Amino acid sequence: MKENATKNNLMEKIVSLCKRRGFVFAGSEIYGGLAGTYDWGHFGLALKNNIKQSWWKKFVDNRRDMYGIDTAILMNSKVWEAAGHVTNFADSLDGKKFNTMLKTQVGAKKEEVAVSYLRPETAQGMFVNFKNTVDAFHPKLPFGMAQIGKAFRNEIAPRDFLFRQREFEQMEIEYFTREEDWEKYFEYWKGEMLEWMEEIGIDMGKIHELEVSDEDRAHYSKRTVDFEFDYPFGRKELFGLAYRTDFDLKNHKLDYIDEESAEKIIPHVIEPTFGVDRAMLVLLLSAYCEDEKGGEIRAHLKFKPSIAPVICAVSPLLKNKPELVEYANTKVFAPLKAEFGRVIWDDNGNIGKRYRRQDEIGTPFCIVIDFDTLTDNTVTVRDRDTGEQERIKVENLKSYIKEKI
Numbered sequence: 001m002k003e004n005a006t007k008n009n010l011m012e013k014i015v016s017l018c019k020r021r022g023f024v025f026a027g028s029e030i031y032g033g034l035a036g037t038y039d040w041g042h043f044g045l046a047l048k049n050n051i052k053q054s055w056w057k058k059f060v061d062n063r064r065d066m067y068g069i070d071t072a073i074l075m076n077s078k079v080w081e082a083a084g085h086v087t088n089f090a091d092s093l094d095g096k097k098f099n100t101m102l103k104t105q106v107g108a109k110k111e112e113v114a115v116s117y118l119r120p121e122t123a124q125g126m127f128v129n130f131k132n133t134v135d136a137f138h139p140k141l142p143f144g145m146a147q148i149g150k151a152f153r154n155e156i157a158p159r160d161f162l163f164r165q166r167e168f169e170q171m172e173i174e175y176f177t178r179e180e181d182w183e184k185y186f187e188y189w190k191g192e193m194l195e196w197m198e199e200i201g202i203d204m205g206k207i208h209e210l211e212v213s214d215e216d217r218a219h220y221s222k223r224t225v226d227f228e229f230d231y232p233f234g235r236k237e238l239f240g241l242a243y244r245t246d247f248d249l250k251n252h253k254l255d256y257i258d259e260e261s262a263e264k265i266i267p268h269v270i271e272p273t274f275g276v277d278r279a280m281l282v283l284l285l286s287a288y289c290e291d292e293k294g295g296e297i298r299a300h301l302k303f304k305p306s307i308a309p310v311i312c313a314v315s316p317l318l319k320n321k322p323e324l325v326e327y328a329n330t331k332v333f334a335p336l337k338a339e340f341g342r343v344i345w346d347d348n349g350n351i352g353k354r355y356r357r358q359d360e361i362g363t364p365f366c367i368v369i370d371f372d373t374l375t376d377n378t379v380t381v382r383d384r385d386t387g388e389q390e391r392i393k394v395e396n397l398k399s400y401i402k403e404k405i
């Protein structure tokens with residue numbers, strides 16, 4: 001009972017921190033909200049962009065065998081018929097099948113109006129561009145396509161903050177291989193997924209692999225491993241890895257011709273899929289810490305500097321002293337901003353309050369310009385995790401931060 005209260009409390013603390021510090025707001029809030037939708041504030045968006053950039057760098061930019069793509073959210077409804085979603089993309093509602101695709105219509109004139117769906121996964125946008133990609137880039141097997149984008153599901157019960165929403169974002173890879181190689185690449189992608197989770201700072205002690213049973217697998221999959229996380233509300237899916245066989249390419253009547261042997265084959269697909277919003281929630285849960293400083297409980301987010309929304313905050317000790325403000329602005333803030341981008345100016349409230357605020361945003365370093373700075377060109381750099389302060393020469397600041405990150 002007590003343990004449950006602490007766990008629920010953690011979610012409440014994170015939701016309230018996200019609002020207070022401008023990470024995430026409830027969608028349409030001033031009109032009473034719209035269940036399963038959220039709006040992203042400045043720092044939440046920065047964190048989300050860092051997650052996506054780190055993913056894109058690892059899985060697209062750093063590889064030779066991956067082709068990025070960005071496809072339309074609205075697609076011809078025939079895509080969803082061929083993919084099996086019109087019949088199978090459903091949850092159970094009072095024992096009946098309830099299709100969770102969000103239906104809409106396109107076209108203005110009565111005779112032109114056609115049913116369309118907001119895509120429930122980004123995957124189909126890649127499959128329908130398989131031929132375009134092969135024709136444009138002539139890739140050899142195995143190769144992959146990668147996409148980051150919004151997906152929509154009319155979830156029966158949206159809940160648990162960012163965990164189950166009706167509008168969310170996915171990062172997906174479709175990796176095309178010869179049938180006989182699928183097991184090898186399934187294992188390979190499992191390793192890659194785990195490596196990236198660790199890289200961005202997910203608490204790996206809370207990650208568990210679940211071999212999804214026959215009854216629970218999606219209609220297109222012959223093998224699925226879910227990566228689950230111990231959320232405060234239970235052990236549930238974070239990301240998934242599916243062997244989609246040749247199901248999709250076959251249904252879309254697509255194939256591949258090996259340019260050397262002229263052999264015609266239907267490649268098989270390994271699909272690593274990542275939810276951006278669940279990644280964000282899990283990073284918040286992994287980074288959230290409380291300790292005691294000066295008799296007060298201090299909440300802070302221990303993000304890795306590579307993923308933190310802000311790398312450092314620059315503060316003149318007093319905002320009504322023009323000489324401090326001028327120095328802080330021209331000699332510290334401007335050059336650091338030009339170098340790192342994710343640098344903010346914070347002169348609001350006393351220094352203690354600024355530190356608390358930056359701790360909650362997860363800023364690894366706070367730099368304070370005081371009267372000594374004006375004579376000896378040194379500043380105080382305060383470390384988020386230890387609370388320790390060091391005096392650093394202004395000319396060494398860039399290299400000091402670079403070394404730390």
Ligand code: ATP
Pocket residue numbers: 121153155162163164165166168169170237238239240273274275276277278
């Ligand atoms: P669940 O079993 O939790 O409903 P799923 O198996 O339907 O998830 P997939 O179809 O595999 O999910 O979607 C791929 C990824 O998209 C998931 O691993 C998850 O990270 C994310 N995702 C799916 N549904 C949602 C949602 N409603 N809100 C936020 N993220 C989601």
